[in-house]
Amino acid sequence: MISGMCVRCGGRIAALQKESVVREKARQLSDQASYPVIYRMLKGIVLCGVCLDALSLIGDDICQRCGRDRDLLASIGNEGLCRDCFHGEDDQILVANRSLLRYEKGEKDLLGLFKYRGDERLALYYGTLLAITVQRYYRSMGFTCITMVPLHPQRLRERGFNQVDLLARHLGAAIKIPVKPLLLRTKDTPKLSKQKGRAARHESMREAFVWDGQDVPVPSAAKILLLDDIYTTGSTLRSCAKTIREHLGPSCEVYSLTIYR
Helix, strand or coil, X not given: CEEXXXXXXXXXXXXXXXXXXXXXXXXXXXXXXXXXXXXXXXXXXXCCHHXXXXXXXXXXXXXXXCCCEHHHCCCCCHHHCCHHHHHCCCCCCCCEEEEEECCCHHHHHHHHHHHHHCCHHHXXXXXXXXXXXXXXXXXXXXXXXXXXXXXXXXXXXXXXXXXXXXXXXXXXXXXXXXXXXCEEECCCCCCHHHCCCHHHHHHHCXXXXXXXXCCCCCCCCCEEEEEXXXXXXXXXXXXXXXXXXXXXXXXXXXXXXEEEC
């Protein structure tokens, strides 16, 4: 049985050959309650069995704040935190981040195709990965809404679309949570990959966003799911979360979700 083309390798997806990998990955990513949902998502994802098996999944042992895979760390701080989070600033601003995949070379190439070409099949693929991540980590959270990290208007004109908007649309449909744009980017910061060091990235994101949800009703005690594609140092996500909490107040909780960590 053949069911489409794999978005990673371009080969045909043989559903029968993929089935054993789907079951293995579903067991790895779920508990008994979430297994049926994650199984269905993996079965429908546009990957062949070989590419699904090769996904660079983050393990079960993670930093409880930023979601980093502890397998990549030499040591871990107190309270289940990695060294960066343990020695970093107070992160009441952003409660936690969760991601599904490690950001490795093959992943960078595929994400680049999506970010700069906007292939709708990749939007569905990444949206499904994000929905799986919600089921894995945030299933019982009861989020009020999903919002996104916005692009600066100049960058948006150059690119023609915001890839995270497409991801939010697919994720919201998959997990039945409304999508509400709440932020505007007022500072055209250099790409984070071009900035050296955490301090430079943190400074570049200072006051980079303003509240833009005047016509969007959001309760002050909301739980917001903030969406982006990659968590690197967390500077962008924390800047967004800070703006949201400054507007809604300290009762608001902001959690972030990314494809990659």
